[in-house]
Amino acid sequence: xxxxxQKPSRDICQRGTSLTIQCQVDSQVTMMFWxxxxxxxxxxxxxxxxxxxxxxxxxxxxxxxxxxxxxxLTFSTLTVSNMSPEDSSIYLCSVGGGQAQHFGDGxxxxxx
Amino acid sequence: AQSVSQHNHHVILSEAASLELGCNxxxxxxxxxxxxxxxxxxxxxxxxxxxSGDPLxxxxxxxxxxFIKSKFSFNLRKPSVQWSDTAEYFCAVKPMDxxxxxxxxxxxxxxxxx
Numbered sequence: 001x002x003x004x005x006q007k008p009s010r011d012i013c014q015r016g017t018s019l020t021i022q023c024q025v026d027s028q029v030t031m032m033f034w035x036x037x038x039x040x041x042x043x044x045x046x047x048x049x050x051x052x053x054x055x056x057x058x059x060x061x062x063x064x065x066x067x068x069x070x071x072x073l074t075f076s077t078l079t080v081s082n083m084s085p086e087d088s089s090i091y092l093c094s095v096g097g098g099q100a101q102h103f104g105d106g107x108x109x110x111x112x
Numbered sequence: 113a114q115s116v117s118q119h120n121h122h123v124i125l126s127e128a129a130s131l132e133l134g135c136n137x138x139x140x141x142x143x144x145x146x147x148x149x150x151x152x153x154x155x156x157x158x159x160x161x162x163x164s165g166d167p168l169x170x171x172x173x174x175x176x177x178x179f180i181k182s183k184f185s186f187n188l189r190k191p192s193v194q195w196s197d198t199a200e201y202f203c204a205v206k207p208m209d210x211x212x213x214x215x216x217x218x219x220x221x222x223x224x225x226x
């Protein structure tokens with residue numbers, strides 16, 4: 001399976017600021033996904049990012065809040081904008097499509 | 113709405129005990145089913161998956177799961193747990209009419225006492 005690296009692994013941010021999370025894969029993949037895991041809750045899909053097209057956002061997530069870039073087949077970024085304490089979560093990058101999805105280590109984000 | 117329910121949020125077992133974690137989903141169509149495991153400090157790893165065929169699937173580390181279509185269930189089992197099985201376990205469902213969207217259960221934290 002693909003090796004997925006996320007940066008940063010964790011961060012503590014001030015409310016109102018933005019943070020960009022990077023996801024690097026060691027092989028070319030068509031589909032990349034961004035998930036959020038809020039404290040004590042399940043994983044929720046934020047958006048699907050395919051190279052060469054706009055990201056597709058799930059209900060409850062919008063591009064202004066979570067802009068995503070997908071410049072090539074091995075890299076994607078997720079920005080969490082204008083952060084508030086409610087955005088404190090683990091954000092995970094995932095790759096895969098018809099078969100199983102594989103996950104990075106995640107970025108643990110805390111907003112003060 | 114599509115959902116996945118994991119009935120046990122926390123399970124504590126002694127080594128060598130048998131394990132069964134429940135997973136039910138709400139979706140009437142064809143699905144792919146997965147169990148993921150997250151060991152302390154590590155990323156999510158695929159434990160096993162079911163796409164079609166034999167409803168009893170075997171995964172890594174001695175785990176198996178049985179798909180019972182009539183009950184919309186995909187329970188995870190292991191005959192004899194080890195201390196190293198201490199982890200969080202997530203059931204996930206992919207409805208076949210979605211764009212590869214995985215719907216996760218809330219997870220079950222398993223603690224195995226030596």
